[in-house]
Amino acid sequence: MKYWKDRLPAVAANLLGLVALTLFLLASGSGLGVVLWIAVVWLMVLAAWLTVRCCLEKRRLEGLLKQAQQLEERYLLPEILPPPVTAEEEVYRRLMQLAEKSMLEKIAAAERERKEYREYIERWVHEIKTPITAGKLLCENHRSELTRELLAQLERITRYTEQTLYYARSEHTEKDYLIREIPLADLVHGAIAENKYLLRQNQVAVTVEEMPGLVSTDDKWVRFILDQLIGNAVKYRRENPSLRFSCVSGPGEISLLVEDNGVGIPAADLPRVFEKGFTGANGRAVQSSTGLGLYLCKRLCDKLGIGLALDSREGEGTTARLVFTVNDYITGVQG
Template structure:
């Protein structure tokens, strides 16, 4: 609470007290009281008035500081009236009931928005599941009828599948805990499946992939980790160079299994590195290539945070290396051994 502003607001009251003192002093002089007795009365008046006002100021300041601390700790700050007691002062009660009305209105508005979001999310998920059927049918038709144009069509169908998967995972990324299943999985199998998901993209762009030393077992959700790997491979190919290659390998470092996805692409500028995981950020390379959405790495970061997977990125003009870090569950390993 601003002390200067508080005392400034009290200025009319102080002026009123001063006028009262002057009026009383003139009256006491008129009826024959001595100057000493009048000064004594004024001194007592000032002392009592100052004591009461300072006490009221300290009490009011303490209440306001406490309220501000509550407000800072609240995640949903519109709920501050729930932590407030009904004030005793009449003017404070007016503001309190205004806050309660605003809180009620906000809660009703949030409820409507949450309901609309849930309906929209349900529609998106249903649409994606429905669209997968014709995409799969077209894939089968192209694979069973090998012609030059069907190979090109398969690349586009693979791209369409990636976009639909990205939309689905984006819709579910807010509440991944309702969709994932953590169990022991073989890292090599996930890597091979991710490569198979992008086989037409890799073939069309003449990408060489080297996989080595990934025969580790990790505890995570296979579907979500596979999606993250897909995004990393797609992102790498998007910023490829001639004679482009991707090296995928893993190492055990202390209590973590680290999976490396390393490429020799154009790299990321030092200015863009701190922001690569921000939603919608495309950076210098994205503006040059004009085909970036800024969603891929953002989704990877968001899902990794939800799954407890470390995600780091190192880049220079010689290429980019993305590192996924999986925690080793020592307790489960001890039980199994």
């Protein structure tokens, strides 16, 4: 419909020309039959031209829209456009190229700023680890009730600094992981050891069931994920808190279950727990919640090919399931 509206001036001009030609032919003594024949031919040619032009334009524009939809970076559309046909199209294409150039310059500047900020965060985290480690050593060498309390707080600081570092690196995890076969039990015991003072301070009863088998993953990233799950279990604990680690084997996979008896997650919040910045009802009750822990866990699991799911009932606790894929070769070795 828009096409035909745009062609109204051309149609009006043709009709005026046809009327003028008709009047001229009649005035010059031409027969009415000849005049009508010329008018019919004129209208038929005009209708055919408009119809063919409409079909060709529709096909061309639909092709451009399809190309644009398939293009991930759509600001690069001027690079795939066909050569302009008219002077007007040439002007529009030039305008689009100018807009594209401006966009590319802004993207390049934004990427430079993000890279510089990420590098600063990484340097800061590495620098801050030195006084944290020194503080831990001082506390270890002067054991008392106060230093045990300090050690628990230092573990929390370490977790938050690690969260900052992993958040900065989460877009480029492929540059910072090493996949190898690791006993699942080593991952669990390592994460517990890193949080032992926090667990002891909050009197969390930890149970680790037998975990036979190997998984192919990066131990540093998985240990970070477990640190976040342990931290959440402590943060949202109830009286007599407990934490249980167990393993379930299935066809081609091994699942690590991390179960707590904490406050649980409301059913309305459960579908959104992996969203960035989402804290939910529990997070609003705990002022230290950032809404980044589970978001990072899910993002890193997706990068590493690990399945992550939460099952929770309010007032009963939460179970996190980490699903590691096991190939046939590893399964045969473990058997």
